[in-house]
Amino acid sequence: MNKLYSNKFHIIVFLLPALLLFCGVLIAPIVMSAYYSFFDWNGIGAKTFIGFANYKELFSSNAIGFMKALRNSLLLAALSVFLQLPLALALALALGKGIKGERAFLSIYFMPVLISTVVIGQLWLKIYNPDYGILNVFLRAIGRDDLTRIWLGKRETALGAVFVPTLWQYVGYHMLLLYAGVKSVPTELREAAMLDGASDAKVNRYIVLPYIKPIIRISVIFAITGSLKSFDLIYVLTNGGPFHSTEVPSTLMISMLFLRNRYGMGSTIAVMLIILCFAFALLINAIFREED
Amino acid sequence: MKKVLATLMAAALAVSMTACAVPAPAASAPAAAPAEEAAAEAPAAPAAEGETTLTMWCIATESDANRPAYEQAIAEYEATHPGIKIEWEAFENQSYKTKIKAAMSDPDSLPDIFFTWAGAFLGDFVDAGNVYCLDDTYKAFADQLPEVMMQNASYGGSHYGVPLTMNIVTLFANMDLLAEAGWDHVPETYEDLTACCDALVEKGITPFGCAGKETWCVTEYLEPIIEKTIGYEALNEVFAGRATWNDEGIAASVSTFQDMINKGYFDPNGMALGNDEVKANFIAGKYAFYQNGSWNCGEVNDAEGNFQVALFPVMDSSKATYGQVIGGPSDTLAVAGSSKNAELAANAAFEIGRGICHYGYLAGSGLPAWTPDYDTSEVKKLVADVAEIVANSEGMTLFGDTAMSADPANTYLDYVSQVYGCEIDGQGFIEGLANDLQ
């Protein structure tokens, strides 16, 4: 069989479709973006080669504010790992143990993932509306008028207000991944620990968590790369405003590409995003390997 | 490079289609669907002999106020030009901007006629050589379309766009609310305006609403104040980059605007709202004034209540007069340089543009850029009033973000939004812009 499986022709035939699709649609445009990032170009007319000037400007210019955008998305990544994932994990553990209505809960928690971001965005715009939004109406109803805010219109609150729905929408996604892991823990392991008199918390701590570590690793990678790439919801809610306080690299990239006609600079941001995502994926893998 | 890539992708597609036997039956299902659609849209089917098809892209989607005007104008054109068929598609405003810019990266994918905004937006496409020059075709229409209306779409002395409607910044006033504060007319001096606003605030009525989420709405307030302080000629020079932003008059205008904000004349919640919400608030009687484009005339006119239109009062009478306005023709049709029937398309652009202007004017979605040669007695009252204001105007400045090219325009909008949020003062505004827009 080894001879059969080492046949070069077969290897090529099986890989070719994937390689063509992948290189043609993903890799080649990225290579082109990397090339464009060395030009001053509006995307239509003539290009001027400017070397690393775009990269220099990106990291030094306050007007572009790339560092701030990057800080925002790193903060989102941190919140995603330390708030969203623990919540998803808690839900997964609670459901994974077997509880009445387990399936119903599971389906309901996954719903926000299935709803289009445009819809989720519109919903939260209505929740945050300063006049009649449910949040302010609720605060007034409990007599805490002092806590009402123009949530999406003020520098101090906008970032937090954008992060809440972004984190909320994908709790169900991570929950389902982790739940799947929890369910896959062999019953014998669980029962043996229970017989030894271990509490639920102890079973979770010493049996379940170590068992689902590979899934947690995947979740962490998705959470971080997803945060770095996050775009849709922020675009709908604030489009980076007010005063760039909710800007993330993707919104910056789109505004450079299609609003400001700075195609070279937009490509530079795209390249930086990919490098960052990839670096983080490697870093997380390294951290988890260290732990083993 | 591109050729290699193209071949790769074609091969990828071919392989992935044939490599797997399973998708075959499913793949035939969609093939059947378009056939059905083609049957349903018989006129869209391949043209009969001698028939020419012109393609056109615009932003008059099904829910757009301008939609009926487009439909009528195109039907009229097809009726008077047998053998020519217009195949047109409408896209949502924001995504259209992305779409048309992407299409410019391969001119062969452009339609024959496309909607565009005049000024720098079209200018970039003209610079790239992707737009057909309309000078020859224009001659036949010159007596119906004043040359001054062509100016915003003219580059290097040549014309590249057919204007549809023109619009100016208009101060809409809710006369019922003004009456509650003891005013029976729209204030025409700044002193009167502040007195009126103070009276409104006292009555618990918010004088103005302005959408902070869409910065162009803020410019609809700031630009008239600047114009009424330094005069339209000076503002034109600044927008064109021939004069510096570092102008004390502009700083003073910013202070005036921020004074009004600090005195509570503006709904503080506006910062987080979009224009749709602010307009809905105004029409529902939540604000006494709403300053925005004259394309809202039809909608405000048809709303319940007693509304009037006016202009922002003069700040410095030594430099500006009441009749100076912000605006001009911006909605434009252009013809792709790559069009196979460019000459025909150019003629169609003029004729359709004239029709859209005609029916749009009657519907109240804009003022005519073309000289009306039809009965205008049916024009809505507010539209007629604004038309009167324009007819008597004493000078005009194009919207700042249309006049400037994309990158500086967005820098400018950044600063304007900071002004509205009182993040910077007048000095910060003029020095920052003078510095960043060198």
Add this chain to the structure above:
Amino acid sequence: MKNSKAIRTVIYVGLVLWALINLFPVYWMFTFSLKDNEEIFGANVAGLPRHWLWSNYTSALNTGHMAKYFLNSIIVAVITIMITLAVALMATFALTRLIWKQRRRLNRFFMLGLTIPIHASIVPVYVTLSRLHLLNTYAALIVPYAAFSLSMAILVCTGFMNEIPRELDEAACMDGCNVWGIFFRIIVPLMKPAVATVGIYTFLQCWNELMFANIFISKTSLKTLPVGIQALSGQYTTAWGPIGAALVLGTFPTLIVYVFLSKRIQESFIAGAIKG
């Protein structure tokens, strides 16, 4: 024992609360699709509609061509899922079964796709599609969507395929099967659980995608649902009720299908998790 019962109740209440938070958008979307602008913009934001405006649905269906867009979205999604599956299964077979030197490295290369933001490649992909005369065809969306789903699909399939015992291959080989025979008769049938997992990932990827769909398609007869929903909101005037109806039409079928299939989807997710 009492203590643990209390904890159980607290957990249960927490779960129910979280469920309500997650159900709210569905409720809100449904009610808002039956209101007029006045109610949506303030008079009655979260309550039941005062007048049930079913006409919003007729206008969404009539003026918005929603049925056509829905059909297009389904066609694009189904073919994308099939191509993604076919290509990913073949690639995974080569990456996990076939014997050659660089396969680990190539696997990592494919994982690079997980890090690429979809918006970064719009213009180069546009130009390529245009040169190939693929703009304004279903392929203009299917090819990029399949490409962007590929990395995830390979990741999931690798987990499943590694679980299939190699003895099966050996046995088939003994019986005289060639590589294709092993792939189609042994591996593919055993990969059924992967189909749901890859399917749902791919579906999520392409069902709500707006940027590509807007730029690569210019014919009404080929537009997809997100573009249609966007198009319903015009330049200066926007009636929100019909938009809400369009949102419901675009979302509810997915939700309903999900609710019916949730058991199978969850099971395959579980299977995928053990192996992924």
